[in-house]
Amino acid sequence: MPWKGIRDPYKIWLSEIILQQTRVIQGEKYYLAFTKKYPNIHNLALAKEEEVFRLWQGLGYYNRCRNLLLTAKIIAEKYHGQFPNTYHEIRELKGIGDYTAAAIASFAYNLPHAVVDGNVVRVLSRIFGIKKTFHDAKGKKYFQELAFKLMPSTKSAQYNQAIMDFGAIICKPASPHCTECPFSKICIAKAQNKVTEYPVKKEKKALKIRHFHFYVLQDETNLYLIKRNEKDIWKDLHTPYMIETNGKEKPNSPIFLNSMKVEKSFSLRQQLTHQQLYGHFRIVHIESKKQHLPIEFIKVKKTALTDFAFPRMIISFFKKFDYL
Template identity: 50%
Template sequence: MNNKFFANQLIKWYEYYHRDLPWRQTRNPYYIWLSEVILQQTRVAQGLPYYERFVNTYPTVFDLANAAEQEVIRLWQGLGYYSRARNLHQTAKYIAGELNGVFPPNYAGLLRLKGIGPYTAAAIASFAYDEPVAVVDGNVYRVLARVFGIDKDITGGEGQRQFSKLASELISREHPATYNQAIMEFGAVHCTPSAPDCLLCPLQQECLAYATGRIHLLPVKDKKTKVRERFFNYFVIVQNGRIAMRQRTAKDIWHKLYDFYLTETESNVQSIDEFSDNQFLTSIFSQTILTPPSRIFTYILSHQRIQAQFWMLEASPETVLNLPSDLTFFNEDEIENVPKPVLITSYWKEHFF
């Protein structure tokens, strides 16, 4: 297939069918960067209100750089993958402080920034500066694999190199920004994973997967993410209308977010007797009134499935509690304002409001 024909067909389709999204109305690299980081691992419908909140709260990279990290994470709350928020903040501080608020004007310079990989650098370089660098994301893999009948594994190095090479050959040199938007949009809303609209596809006559009946077999993705099952037991310690929480500091999920005292087990707990080897819990059980456990809350990450139960422990005002050093009492307003995992927020809303 002629490369120019492929690019022109996608661009024509895009001009007629694309969604009207705010980050497509700007050449400002800061806004484009925000949108790309927010949309990683996130659907557009979910990411759009977060983008609008970030733009309204931090209209310039200087505003984001000057914000407290906890405020940034709090605004990010609910999107998951919180390392994205921390990298976003650190990179904003670097751009504001070391680059005088000016983003590098090309792919190579953008790639040197923390948290910006090949895809994000290509997106910013093409959308903001019209640099002809091809973006390659899940949507692009799917479109290219189907149209060109490529059965190489997209999770392997050889396959990724082949797709990147092909993407670079196909990109429109005259309209790189529009082309990149077009191929991603086409994969997102037309050449979808499970229900592609092949009958009305502008590339149908050239599509090898359609011609050979392999639409639902491509792209090939051999590696399956092994899901880790985890069982969390939270203890919500209440005294004088205040609740003990701690900031997560370990190299684990939800780094720097706030939750309650936690002990992890190998399965769901049936009785508090299973905590008999935990000296802190054994001690505090004798000092507090223990309520029955909550229902099991389930939270699914890309690589983990968490089942959590919550026990409330109520201490009288005069009881002297010997809490671990990382636990601090917060009132309800303070808890509302600290960044929390969605799992904690779900429990909080169900039991305290």
Template identity: 45%
Template sequence: MQDFVNKIVSWYEKNHRQLPWRETHDPYRIWLSEIILQQTRVEQGRPYYEQFTTEHPNIQSLAEANEESILRLWQGLGYYSRARNLHKCAKTVMAEHGGHFPKKFEDLKKLPGIGPYTAAAIASFAFGEKVACVDGNVYRLLSRFFGISDDIASPKGQKVFFEKAQSLIPSDRPDLFNQATMEMGAMVCTPKKPNCMYCPLQAGCFAFEHNKQEELPVKTKKVKVKKRYLHYLIIKHEGEVLMKKRDTKGIWAGLYDFPLIEGKEAIVDFDDLLENTPNFNGGKFLLGQISQQYKHVLTHQQLFVRFFEISTKNQAAFQQVKEAFQSHSFPLEETMGIPKPILIDQYLKEHQLEGVE
């Protein structure tokens, strides 16, 4: 299969995109880019990479930052456990590895947030180790070219593909091979309507010959989408608003949102909403605007969300509600710097949250 390697590498050398993390061998920057790019498109991740490297040019800087500032930088990227593991990993590298990443694939894999793919990427791009990167692009490319129909969602299938890639990777410039397989998958061997007419691997491709581009790769994993009905209370008092840090499990872990009332169905007016809300002295609050219902779609959940704006001039009542929801009070102008789900951030930006006082 020397031919496969030669074709793909020479295609890469002529056609690849210029990306900032390809201009360096700094393991810190390569690691950072790989974490950002997990399940994330290059064009979505790129500005975050620029922000992170500007703000934290080295791993020591990142390790010394506090977690909330990292989450704030990550805001909008999703899969926030990546950000928390990023920070944890930086601290581990500083504390246990003298500020230098381990160089071996097997050792890299032990660090938080670094799995088989990311370990292979760092080991090959930063340190030249001969270990194959197998991401979604590579599954697709290998599956189609070689006609491999193992399920890429199963550990067994992942093993098959890793071993196939490992059998192909050349000792000379393994990093180039890894970049090339991923770039081919991203630019030519795309999920829908692959560009077979421009593909240097067209001759010899199983899927092209048998017209099975749409059936490969095989992926069984099925996602069931849950519907949830969220009712946020935006409670204000003298220019301050209550916000609550979310638990470390579930969606948006570690981010801030508002006091939340969740129900099995949508609630439309204040009376119904506050009926089941403990410690809420309705008489001391002024009920303000009720927002439209927003539909926020995630991979596993459909969220139907409505915001209820409430204010009070009574300090004691405000304190009482604050404690009832185990929330914190922030000056409105400080909410900008707090890490939030994109939904909350957009609502805050669109509604200056003035008025009702």
């Protein structure tokens, strides 16, 4: 992992934000791309929003990207480009929660803050036989306080890294190496022969099913797109005109679409953590001179699509039909 052992708070922050809700293997190439294009916080603070969104494209959870930009600007202006060096100031920045603040405070400044990630929760819950979930406020507080109590007053960075690595390498989620483990004699989960029952899982949220009907309006040279502004997934990204319904049946289309003929249809599916998305695409050719579209439409040359940021589902569609 290219961020391992790094003391630069900017790079630690970047890696932690990228790794929220993203697997290491996927996050690594984004981390390398971001640090190459924006080697320091000033570069990121001065970057154009659309350009940063494009680099983030494919990672999902675009709020992270929005907060990344906002925080870079705050640090550039309020802190003159120097990452703040107290837990309190770091925690106040947009998009930074307890975990990320502790990771920056500990790994960059060696401040005594316990970094509690999934690995740490697993190790502690197994050794101490803790039957609490980390996924509610009470459980979070419990694990946070326990981890802090166990941490030595100096070398917090070393301790935090060690317990995280121990969880990743020895006390793994499935098939932990209990026979080689120095805690095997005191580990409650091992004594109970229930290691895989720890940590206690959170209750599964029901999957929300959503059907998006896209109208891919185009003439010979242009596509007509919408920038999403709603407080929902894909905010600030571009998509073809879209109507959401509860089912896959064709929705009632607005007046401006009534006279248009659908030339091709195509469907795609995408699974998010708590949402199952179905995209039903309809390709519609229009005569740009005759057709009056509502004001929110943005005319984009088909050859200039790479200047815009799109959700993964739209990129898949564009690739399928050779727009990209």
